[in-house]
Amino acid sequence: MLHWFKKDESHLPEFWQKYSARFDKNQKEQLISETTFVVLDTETTGFDQEKDRILSIGCVKVKNNKLLVADSFEIYLKQEKFNPDTVEIHGLIKHERFETISEEKALQLFLKYIKNSVLVAHHAGFDINMINAAMKRNHLPKLKNRVLDTGVLYRKTRIISNFIDQHKTYSLDEVALAYNIDLKDRHTAIGDAFITAIAFLKILGRLKRKKLKELYKK
Amino acid sequence: MKNSIAHRIADFLKDFPPFNFLNADELLNISEESEVLYIDKGNILFNEGESVHAFFYIVHKGAIQLQKFQNEQYETLDTCDEGDIFGLRPLFAEENYIMNAIAEEESIVYGIPIKQFKPLTESNKKVGNFLIQSFATNTRNPYAREDKGKLFFGNQVIEPVSNSPLFELQPAPIIKKIVTTSPETSIKTAAQLMSKRKVGSILVTKNDVPVGILTDEDFRDSIATGEYSIDNTVDKIMSFPVICYPKTVTIAQAQITMMKHNINHICITEDGTPNTRVTGILSEHDIMVSQGNSPSVLMKAIQRSHSTKELKKIRNKINLLLGGYIQNNIPLTHISKLIFELNDATIKRVISRCVVKLQQEPPVKFAWLSMGSQGRKEQLLQTDQDNAIIFADPPEGKLEETRDYFLQLATKVNKRLMIVGYEYCPADMMAKNPRWCLSLSEWKEQVAKWIKEPGPDEILLSNIFFDYDITYGDSLLSNSLSDYILDLIENYPKFLSVMGSNALRNPSPLGFFRQFLVEQDGEKKDFFDLKKRGLQPLTESARLLILSYKIKNISNTAERFDRLAQLEPKNKELFEGCSYASKALLKFRTKQGLQNRDSGRFIDLSKLNKEDKMKLKRAFKSIKALQDLIKMRFETANVI
Numbered sequence: 023m024l025h026w027f028k029k030d031e032s033h034l035p036e037f038w039q040k041y042s043a044r045f046d047k048n049q050k051e052q053l054i055s056e057t058t059f060v061v062l063d064t065e066t067t068g069f070d071q072e073k074d075r076i077l078s079i080g081c082v083k084v085k086n087n088k089l090l091v092a093d094s095f096e097i098y099l100k101q102e103k104f105n106p107d108t109v110e111i112h113g114l115i116k117h118e119r120f121e122t123i124s125e126e127k128a129l130q131l132f133l134k135y136i137k138n139s140v141l142v143a144h145h146a147g148f149d150i151n152m153i154n155a156a157m158k159r160n161h162l163p164k165l166k167n168r169v170l171d172t173g174v175l176y177r178k179t180r181i182i183s184n185f186i187d188q189h190k191t192y193s194l195d196e197v198a199l200a201y202n203i204d205l206k207d208r209h210t211a212i213g214d215a216f217i218t219a220i221a222f223l224k225i226l227g228r229l230k231r232k233k234l235k236e237l238y239k240k
Numbered sequence: 241m242k243n244s245i246a247h248r249i250a251d252f253l254k255d256f257p258p259f260n261f262l263n264a265d266e267l268l269n270i271s272e273e274s275e276v277l278y279i280d281k282g283n284i285l286f287n288e289g290e291s292v293h294a295f296f297y298i299v300h301k302g303a304i305q306l307q308k309f310q311n312e313q314y315e316t317l318d319t320c321d322e323g324d325i326f327g328l329r330p331l332f333a334e335e336n337y338i339m340n341a342i343a344e345e346e347s348i349v350y351g352i353p354i355k356q357f358k359p360l361t362e363s364n365k366k367v368g369n370f371l372i373q374s375f376a377t378n379t380r381n382p383y384a385r386e387d388k389g390k391l392f393f394g395n396q397v398i399e400p401v402s403n404s405p406l407f408e409l410q411p412a413p414i415i416k417k418i419v420t421t422s423p424e425t426s427i428k429t430a431a432q433l434m435s436k437r438k439v440g441s442i443l444v445t446k447n448d449v450p451v452g453i454l455t456d457e458d459f460r461d462s463i464a465t466g467e468y469s470i471d472n473t474v475d476k477i478m479s480f481p482v483i484c485y486p487k488t489v490t491i492a493q494a495q496i497t498m499m500k501h502n503i504n505h506i507c508i509t510e511d512g513t514p515n516t517r518v519t520g521i522l523s524e525h526d527i528m529v530s531q532g533n534s535p536s537v538l539m540k541a542i543q544r545s546h547s548t549k550e551l552k553k554i555r556n557k558i559n560l561l562l563g564g565y566i567q568n569n570i571p572l573t574h575i576s577k578l579i580f581e582l583n584d585a586t587i588k589r590v591i592s593r594c595v596v597k598l599q600q601e602p603p604v605k606f607a608w609l610s611m612g613s614q615g616r617k618e619q620l621l622q623t624d625q626d627n628a629i630i631f632a633d634p635p636e637g638k639l640e641e642t643r644d645y646f647l648q649l650a651t652k653v654n655k656r657l658m659i660v661g662y663e664y665c666p667a668d669m670m671a672k673n674p675r676w677c678l679s680l681s682e683w684k685e686q687v688a689k690w691i692k693e694p695g696p697d698e699i700l701l702s703n704i705f706f707d708y709d710i711t712y713g714d715s716l717l718s719n720s721l722s723d724y725i726l727d728l729i730e731n732y733p734k735f736l737s738v739m740g741s742n743a744l745r746n747p748s749p750l751g752f753f754r755q756f757l758v759e760q761d762g763e764k765k766d767f768f769d770l771k772k773r774g775l776q777p778l779t780e781s782a783r784l785l786i787l788s789y790k791i792k793n794i795s796n797t798a799e800r801f802d803r804l805a806q807l808e809p810k811n812k813e814l815f816e817g818c819s820y821a822s823k824a825l826l827k828f829r830t831k832q833g834l835q836n837r838d839s840g841r842f843i844d845l846s847k848l849n850k851e852d853k854m855k856l857k858r859a860f861k862s863i864k865a866l867q868d869l870i871k872m873r874f875e876t877a878n879v880i
Contacts, residue, residue, distance in 0.1 A: 185669070
């Protein structure tokens with residue numbers, strides 16, 4: 023019955039169909055220790071979802087408190103649009119020494135890498151929106167993965183006290199400082215993804231929750 | 241694909257043996273196949289008897305304990321911290337692990353792939369030798385034996401593992417960061433350098449080769465006696481030739497040499513002769529430090545420490561000392577004084593180092609206040625840090641600029657204290673929080689608000705802040721605030737009533753049938769909350785009573801009760817009982833905490849023996865009587 027409501031994806035490229043086919047089961051009951059998380063960060067030319075472009079994507083995979091260095095993901099994109107204002111933040115310069123690839127190729131590799139893992143990012147909304155905007159430009163649907171935001175999760179680790187602002191947003195720098203994480207390679211996509219991953223592991227250690235769905239609860 | 245994470249790992253590894261013997265390509269190659277592990281406190285990386293992993297490990301952050309099941313209990317063989325390697329068994333044998341690796345604190349560990357690494361141990365002799373030595377001695381770093389030895393641990397002496405050599409035969413604790421000067425330097429300059437670096441000796445070198453040594457003693461014998469003036473050059477008064485040894489010198493060799501030549505220092509050179517480059521220095525003092533954990537040695541070590549990491553190691557030794565004291569039933573008054581002094585010295589040392597690091601003198605005078613348990617001198621186990629800064633009122637218009645300086649200072653201090661082992665306060669009650677880094681006038685304004693309109697939040701804050709102890713800086717500032725608080729309380733009696741009803745909110749823990757009240761819900765269901773039901777009512781009542789007598793500068797709960805017993809002869813017995821109860825409960829908590837490696841706050845009653853239960857009940861009787869007295873005296877019934 024359900025497939026009636028499923029959108030017809032036959033016109034979409036094969037890599038999308040392969041990616042999409044993995045989302046067949048409900049992940050909610052899954053144990054955190056058995057879930058693959060992809061912790062990611064993007065560097066962009068700016069903060070405008072429409073006008074700005076992704077310059078690089080960095081990801082690391084985390085499962086059962088473990089991160090395999092060989093299984094990290096680091097790509098640099100060829101972008102015609104170039105915003106000199108943001109170069110300073112992340113030091114990425116167009117056609118710098120890195121090997122760069124097209125946006126389409128990048129998305130293809132990215133989907134192949136993330137599969138149906140749960141995506142994790144600091145202030146995840148921004149990164150996911152930027153990637154979805156790129157997907158749209160390349161005539162692809164939105165990402166289907168579940169998403170967790172370490173900014174939101176970090177807030178859950180703090181005690182409920184009248185002396186703490188319960189709605190404060192915490193920057194990655196603040197979280198790293200609180201957890202004593204080295205800020206090496208800060209402001210590169212892969213560097214920030216690694217810092218976020220360590221923060222994520224420490225948050226999971228503190229929250230002590232068992233099932234994936236419990237991370238989405240208050 | 242480029243792999244920046246591998247570079248990051250390699251960059252960490254390159255500073256630690258045996259990885260420092262590898263070239264950049266080799267390092268990167270193993271880093272690419274490495275793994276990063278997060279191990280929560282108390283979790284196990286591998287178990288005795290478990291089949292070996294495809295990795296061996298190096299600690300990146302945190303501490304891993306290696307334990308073995310011996311004599312019917314787990315005995316700690318070694319604690320590995322940053323840069324130490326462990327789990328080497330699979331490199332040498334296909335057998336199962338023979339010990340447990342458990343996280344003593346939250347740790348990040350890097351796994352090094354055996355498959356990629358093993359060929360390097362065969363091709364690179366230095367790497368192979370290092371690992372064989374590490375493996376054979378059952379320690380992570382045969383060159384860093386200074387933490388080992390006769391740790392004071394009561395009946396539970398941590399003996400070096402059965403097959404490891406005697407303490408005296410172990411490599412000596414060599415200091416690699418040496419202070420040197422040239423023979424032509426003036427005596428005055430050399431002395432200035434020594435006092436700046438806080439060392440008792442300085443090596444005199446020429447082209448990195450040792451030509452003499454200058455120690456505190458030489459100053460006494462040659463300068464203070466008037467024999468030489470301070471403008472002479474150091475070669476006039478230095479001792480020479482210098483006794484040299486290679487770095488493999490054992491503690492026994494060093495001790496014998498020192499005795500024979502009547503010297504306190506030995507110079508370590510590349511080949512052990514005075515003709516090669518200096519690589520380190522070995523002092524009698526450092527041997528003493530490595531040998532024992534006596535408080536005076538630890539105190540000196542704290543005052544001389546030059547890095548946060550060093551302080552952290554000293555902290556671990558303090559904990560061992562504490563464990564030994566508790567096991568040997570040394571009176572708690574004595575233990576708390578000692579531990580307080582050591583804690584206090586640690587914090588002082590961190591602050592004074594941070595002031596230097598800021599490279600700018602404080603713009604005005606300030607006082608660093610320790611609050612909560614450290615303020616009350618009751619912090620035996622490491623708990624959270626609670627602290628604040630009072631700075632003198634700055635000149636007009638300079639307030640924010642001045643605050644900025646102190647916030648910068650506090651951020652540094654708070655961070656280092658965290659690394660040493662005092663966790664951040666979960667409610668951000670730390671000096672780096674702009675709310676608790678205030679000028680004297682601002683503090684007065686702040687406490688006036690709490691005292692004049694005491695709601696639940698205000699009482700809670702008063703409870704935390706009114707138990708302060710000045711750790712560093714100008715005591716005139718903290719005294720002036722104390723006087724202000726006491727005067728104000730006299731004019732606003734309602735404050736004490738509210739504080740009184742607050743102290744009674746957790747009733748005496750003995751229920752109707754003289755059963756213990758246990759927690760009804762939450763993660764700690766069925767556990768007994770020793771802090772909430774035992775220590776806190778005592779602390780809060782003592783604070784309330786002592787404030788009502790306008791007595792400042794006694795913040796320790798037991799001492800407060802002792803004072804109250806003097807002031808009120810008719811309640812002498814009650815207050816003495818309370819003084820005893822606060823000491824007994826604190827000792828109890830510390831014992832529990834050491835046993836369970838936590839704050840000791842929650843107790844599993846089913847695991848207590850009869851004697852302990854009786855002791856607790858006796859303490860709670862005193863609490864009950866105390867709460868009745870407070871109810872009467874402060875007419876709390878009218879306030880609620």
